[in-house]
Amino acid sequence: MNGSAPLVRLQQVCKRYGDQDALVDIDLEIFNGEFVTILGPSGCGKTTLLRLIAGFEPVTAGHIQLNGRNVAGLPPEQREVNTVFQSYALFPHMTVFDNVAFGLRMRGHEKDEIRQRVNEALNLVQLIGFEGRRPHQLSGGQQQRVAVARAIVNRPLVLLLDEPLSALDYRLRKQMQMDLKHLQRRLGITFILVTHDQEEAFSMSDRVVVLNAGRIEQAGPPSEVYEQPRNLYVARFVGEINLLDGQVDQVEGERVVLRIDQLNVRVKSNRKFTRGDRVHVLLRPEDLRVETLKDLAENPALKNSFADGGYFTGTVQETIYKGATYDVAVVLDNGRPIIATEFFNAEDATVYFRPGDRVAVSWIEGWEVLLPHEG
């Protein structure tokens, strides 16, 4: 980040198709060298946002600035951005070399310079030796890399990537995520990536923008979005959550005492609540602690360390093996289903819980997120 003016600035951007709002009042600033991911479900307007920046479609209202310049009415060929399309959109009748050289030729560069820069770009994406191939002679991953090379060879101010990895299989996708991230660090070009995959968004980007139904729900570093979701939508979208409903009983600064069913629970929140407010308590599966009632009864030390504010009781429904971890599905006695993630013990690599086990569920104070009740 330069700390100075943003490279891309969207102000009150709206896009309407007929009477349908695709994007509503989007305000977003993206700085030089940032890797920003726009995350959202399909149909949330994330691709539209990219197309507006690239210039394929005009905005209905609002302004887009690129490098301090308003780009309204500027066609795509005159914007210093390049796009990597979801379908790659390689030119099928051209060789890899000609595909990558296309942008430079259109801008009238010298032959020698074109050759040198195309080679550089192909080297960056490890496609040296494939210059003479046609796109249909390449694998999906190779085609994807040609698409990236074809865009970065022009040294754009911003590289727009529209779900570039969605057509690749899992392993290749993981590999390409890292490759793209390293490429971005190396080139220092600003990347704006669009995806519906939260894992992809978190592992690659400096900043995540969560989009829903044409509006920005939250923007911030991945850890902030994950740990302090601004609302239920964001919390649900960026990972599995467990939800408990309660009512504020007492407020002492940051500390809040909640009444959840028959239990008083102490939690922390930097939001302002007053007595009587209805709230959601959000808990990630990995933040929950589960012990069997039998173990707690037999082991007072465990019981003391488990939870001083009391705990919920429930019955194990099933366990789901995940490889390094396993999930325990519990139905609490108040009827609410809960998922908790457990690690295997070092000495015991078997699933500890059995369906039907009576268990206690608690969490470490301060790991929860408190949100005002929605709907």
Next chain:
Amino acid sequence: MRRYLKFTYAALVYAFLYLPLVVMVVYSFNASRFSMQWKGFTLHWYDALIHDASLIQAALHSLTIAAVSATVACFIGTVTALAIHRWRFVGRKAIHAVLFVMMMSPDIVIGISLLVLFIALSLPLGFWTLLMAHVTLCMPFVAITVHGRLQGFDPHVVEAARDLGAGELEVWRHIMLPMTMPAVLAGWFMSFTLSLDDVIIAFFTTGPTFEVLPLRIYSMVRLGLKPEINALCAAMILITAVAVVTTQWLLKEQK
């Protein structure tokens, strides 16, 4: 056993389709003038063929009409296909539907309707009327072939070109034209064969000043089958086969 049955089945299908042609080609080398009896191998009929000036004249007419009408049809058809693919305008869907109607219409209907039109316009029947008729016949085939090719494109390819700095003109030159070219050429060969084959439309739309080969053959056959005709048809099969194979090859290259 199964394999044997399959083979027999395929052989029967091919025999059904091609036996008449094979018989004709074989008899074009038969040394007998009148009987269907085999009297030995000869190239005499081919020799007679190339020395028959009026037949050669008709053949040249046919090839000229086929080449010119294919070229004109390709031009109009390609522009039509590009227009209905690229832009949304009033009547776009209607044009698309009409192309299919034209393709399906019986030749005799096209032939008679054109004849009526030419008479109404009091155009003398000959080269120009036949050319117009064959362009009408071939244009829908070109338009549909090229349009099909365009539909198969990734729509983002044009956007990608724009994104990389190509203006509207450069998009046409470097992207649209080269990508449609195989379909245009395939359309050309298809038109060429269509025009070369046509008897019915030509029967109505050309005049005595411009005789084409199929009509000439037709009038020759009315006086009885002559071995020259076998030879002539064998030669036409060869030309048609070359055109069809080229078309297939071009369409396959479209990957």
